[in-house]
Amino acid sequence: LGGSISRALQQMSNATIIDEKVLNECLNEITRALLQADVQFKLVRDMSTNIKKIVNLEDLAAGHNKRRIIQQAVYNELCKILDPGKPAFTLKKGKPSVVMFVGLQGSGKTTTCTKYAYHHQKRGWKPALVCADTFRAGAFDQLKQNATKAKIPFYGSYTESDPVKIAVDGVETFKKENCDLIIVDTSGRHKQEAALFEEMRQVSVAAKPDLVIFVMDSSIGQAAFDQAQAFRQSVAVGAVIITKMDGHAKGGGALSAVAATKSPIIFIGTGEHMDEFEVFDVKPFVSRLLGMGDLSGLVNKIQDVVPMDQQPELLQKLSEGHFTLRIMYEQFQNMLKMGPLGQVFSMLPGFSAEMMPQGREKESQAKFKRYMTMMDSMTDEELDSTNPKILTESRIMRIARGSGRLVHEVMEMLEEYKRLAKIFSKMKGLKIPKKGDMSSL
Ligand code: GDP
Numbered sequence: 001l002g003g004s005i006s007r008a009l010q011q012m013s014n015a016t017i018i019d020e021k022v023l024n025e026c027l028n029e030i031t032r033a034l035l036q037a038d039v040q041f042k043l044v045r046d047m048s049t050n051i052k053k054i055v056n057l058e059d060l061a062a063g064h065n066k067r068r069i070i071q072q073a074v075y076n077e078l079c080k081i082l083d084p085g086k087p088a089f090t091l092k093k094g095k096p097s098v099v100m101f102v103g104l105q106g107s108g109k110t111t112t113c114t115k116y117a118y119h120h121q122k123r124g125w126k127p128a129l130v131c132a133d134t135f136r137a138g139a140f141d142q143l144k145q146n147a148t149k150a151k152i153p154f155y156g157s158y159t160e161s162d163p164v165k166i167a168v169d170g171v172e173t174f175k176k177e178n179c180d181l182i183i184v185d186t187s188g189r190h191k192q193e194a195a196l197f198e199e200m201r202q203v204s205v206a207a208k209p210d211l212v213i214f215v216m217d218s219s220i221g222q223a224a225f226d227q228a229q230a231f232r233q234s235v236a237v238g239a240v241i242i243t244k245m246d247g248h249a250k251g252g253g254a255l256s257a258v259a260a261t262k263s264p265i266i267f268i269g270t271g272e273h274m275d276e277f278e279v280f281d282v283k284p285f286v287s288r289l290l291g292m293g294d295l296s297g298l299v300n301k302i303q304d305v306v307p308m309d310q311q312p313e314l315l316q317k318l319s320e321g322h323f324t325l326r327i328m329y330e331q332f333q334n335m336l337k338m339g340p341l342g343q344v345f346s347m348l349p350g351f352s353a354e355m356m357p358q359g360r361e362k363e364s365q366a367k368f369k370r371y372m373t374m375m376d377s378m379t380d381e382e383l384d385s386t387n388p389k390i391l392t393e394s395r396i397m398r399i400a401r402g403s404g405r406l407v408h409e410v411m412e413m414l415e416e417y418k419r420l421a422k423i424f425s426k427m428k429g430l431k432i433p434k435k436g437d438m439s440s441l
């Protein structure tokens with residue numbers, strides 16, 4: 001999506017005169033890209049109309065950068081859809097709250113319940129999990145397993161078949177135990193069936209949740225809007241969590257879900273593990289969707305800053321999914337040579353701010369040098385491996401000693417590597433474009 005929209009804007013910027021025809025072509029291109037990204041048809045149409053109104057060509061004083069204005073309008077419109085204008089109901093730490101999770105079977109409710117509980121537990125809450133899914137065999141065992149792993153108290157039953165009774169009893173139990181975040185996991189069905197919605201309604205009436213969270217699998221495509229709306233019509237959805245954003249989801253379904261529920265996205269799931277869970281932020285998400293800081297931009301950037309003779313090899317390795325410590329080392333080297341830092345990695349959303357805070361380039365430079373010293377104490381095998389597990393505890397201690405750094409510093413460096421490797425793994429299978437050509441992405 002990002003690629004197509006940037007390309008549309010790019011083509012327009014190449015046009016010498018921006019008239020009605022050029023604007024229409026650009027909007028058509030953007031419309032197509034949004035539809036391909038699974039944004040609901042009606043949303044796309046309304047957005048296109050709005051943008052046209054905003055970019056009223058006649059009214060624009062000469063000298064304004066029209067391409068900028070259009071880009072800004074697209075950005076604003078997408079942000080507007082994703083930000084329904086009211087924040088999710090905020091729960092108070094220390095005061096008992098009940099949160100109910102709803103969504104179709106397989107959307108990721110049970111996994112997400114635990115992630116949500118774990119996230120809050122780390123921030124000083126006292127969460128508890130209630131399994132009100134009596135439909136799926138093994139549902140209670142799954143929740144029990146997750147909860148035990150995260151050391152979160154849980155409630156459920158192997159014999160009781162009434163989800164309403166379990167929900168009420170569970171909430172009661174944990175209120176007595178002074179838990180301040182009581183999470184009720186519910187059942188789903190394969191389809192949106194009347195029986196499911198009736199059950200949701202009953203559980204909701206009995207458990208009186210302070211917040212209902214709708215969980216949606218990001219890969220469901222155009223069905224997102226209808227599904228989200230169906231849930232909203234039977235329970236008062238107050239927030240949305242989108243799961244499986246680590247897959248090949250196109251992202252547009254998320255916009256549609258927010259439009260349907262009129263509720264904000266609060267988290268996204270980015271993997272099966274407990275900590276693969278991120279607070280959702282509208283602006284970086286839209287930037288990424290529009291290619292203002294996405295991987296296609298990254299490839300172009302690599303081509304700008306990496307010496308010509310090293311480019312094919314680096315891009316080849318990245319497209320094969322090999323991101324090794326040696327590649328990281330070489331990239332640090334390139335960046336240090338380049339002078340102003342933050343070029344390549346600043347293209348990575350959600351990452352750059354942490355790794356290279358603006359205005360603190362000196363510190364970042366020092367950090368890269370520190371990391372490189374540690375990597376100097378590694379073996380070739382370690383540097384060329386894509387499996388960080390070969391770095392055993394004793395090797396980490398040796399590397400720390402060898403480079404005169406602390407063990408936790410080496411571990412921190414490896415964490416940075418893993419984070420980067422994860423981001424770069426998205427480049428696997430990437431077609432490598434010619435310089436300046438984003439269209440093949
Ligand atoms: P439920 O039926 O709605 O309770 O869904 P589950 O929690 O049982 O999840 C269904 C499947 O999706 C499981 O295999 C989960 O591991 C997987 N899953 C859940 N969230 C994510 C995610 O964010 N990323 C990925 N890759 N898998 C997920």
Ligand code: MG
Binds near residue numbers: 109110133139185186
């Ligand atoms: Mg479940």
